[in-house]
Amino acid sequence: MTDARIGIVGFGLRSSLAAVAHQPGEGRRVVAVCDIDERGRQDAVTMLGNEVEVVSDFDDLLKIDLDAVLVLTPDHLHAEHAVRCLEAGVATFLEKPMATTIEDADAILEAAYRTGTRLYIGHNMRHMPVITAMRNAIEAGRIGEVKAVWCRHFVSTGGDFYFKDWHADRSKTTGMLLQKGAHDIDVIHWLAGGYSIRVAAVGSLSVYGDIADRRDNSDRRMWDWYSTDNWPPTAQKEMSPVLDIEDISMANMVLDNGVLASYQQCHFTPDYWRNYTVIGTEGRLENFGDDTDAVVKLWNTRSDSYREVADEIIPVPAAEGGHGGADPMLIDEFVRFAIAGGDTMTSPVAARNSVAAGVSGTLSLRTGGGAVEVPPLRPEVLAYFAAGQTRS
Template structure:
């Protein structure tokens, strides 16, 4: 089988995916990288043997278009709409890093471009491939806990000060807010486990810690791994934050999901530990994860007791694995995209679901910044929705 030739647009924080995309002789090879930053181009030359680089997207989609079969868009969030629309209009099957966009309008433009051109679009919601999440979904799918009625997600982000408040993420013009940027993952998984999308949402939140830190620096000459350290603790001791910090560092959203499922999502960026805890309660029991990477456990309770029972009725241990990135999901994510770009067909991730997670995140942010009142999530254009359901029904 001939390797699928891949281009990468943006060789920054998610350039780790190149490790799985560049597999000469195994199905895919990265032939071209486009990054307008000299450091990104230099990193690509060092890490991807034989790759060609350019600083101009016009080159990649113009004179070099025939040298690639598909493309990975890994640029900062606020550039997704511009870049993805262009790659889709160029007829290139497109992997788009999550969130699909930072606005509902931007997400709708991207999906409409795929619909209009008939080009394959894949959104990198890698958590749908995480073994701990797939184990929880399998418990739900086989009916062990009955019909899902409630979902709670607590997201502890110990690295928040390093990951989101020292670079472009801290400026809401680039992200809308972390309820969208960071929450898009979790909202998508809440929807996936619930079997429906958010219809209405209300939220509260604040900039509780990082807004008070006055030590600021323009870090555009650096990358996250230049400053990340476990020694950056406690959160109030963080230094060299982005000059603009106007996104919330703690937020809580309540979601009303199709079918009457109630969900709650909490996100905090100054906790001492880093993991997600999902609790799903059904009409016959509940399932909960303890840890979210290799070696974590999924516990299922289906017998009534009068106290907490640690051993549970069923315990699923997620096998330990080599560090594959993002809880073991990244290689599965890229493998599915390569197959989809080549052959089409159903996928575990969904552009429609990606749009709906953005829409819920935007609505939650609007609610948060307007006193917490309920905000209705606007639906996707029915013609676009029908096209994706016909051409790329999710697994």
């Protein structure tokens, strides 16, 4: 078996995907890594070995013979790196969210459309067993026709993950309703079977903006300061000097198929998990937990009071690997797609529409909370991706 030759751009917080991608003798191997930071380059050698070619210049990476590339750079650099990879003709995996503006997301799709190079967006939650269990139940008609979806996202790690580095700067992320919310919005869209056309949101910087202890943490990475002892939220230290994003936000969405959806996100909760509720014409689904301990409950008989005991417990398959086993399945699918094409569970159009909803929601919450229309994608580009990134 000939291994697919994979390059990586950016060896930082999502470099864990490199270990998943590097499977010499099993169909794929990482042969090159590009990172402008010396620590990233050293980490690549430590993880992947001395045989990997490590460069600091993106141009040098594109000169290497590659079958595919993983773009794992910070969000605001995604468009620049993805477009150049696509224009170089290298099948491209792009970490989510795919961009921080609708314009950049559309530019990425346009580049893939123009060049015919395969594009894959790393929305790994579509591979999470708890999400696929809910999706399968919906597809099987277990709750009838979906009419409403909402998600409550509790982020106990917010103070460490997002408010001490570049994530806290809206010029690099737009905001958490996009940076963090794009993943959940994509799942909401997937479970509901439609895309947001109108969003209204509210939000605020309720806790972390009041912390006076600040530090430029560009010389460190999240795992250098992360600790569960960083509690309560008001006791956090060494926050980012630039901190102009919201730490709590709530968005209401109207989808193109009439489904109503709601997304609520808080970065100063004591626990960390997502709770999705899906209500159809014949029942309700809800997950409790979203990792290896997750369960999905189904209620489809009527009562006149709260019932903790569901009518049915839907099993969540066991899986190994990051994000509840999703990361290995994500990379498996990308490599297969990069080499052979075909259908994928993830979708560049869906990824763009989650960005568009997140951007529109952020605009709403920063301009008084009124409804904002989500701009549509160009029909020709939409048709290209609907055809599986092939031209008829």
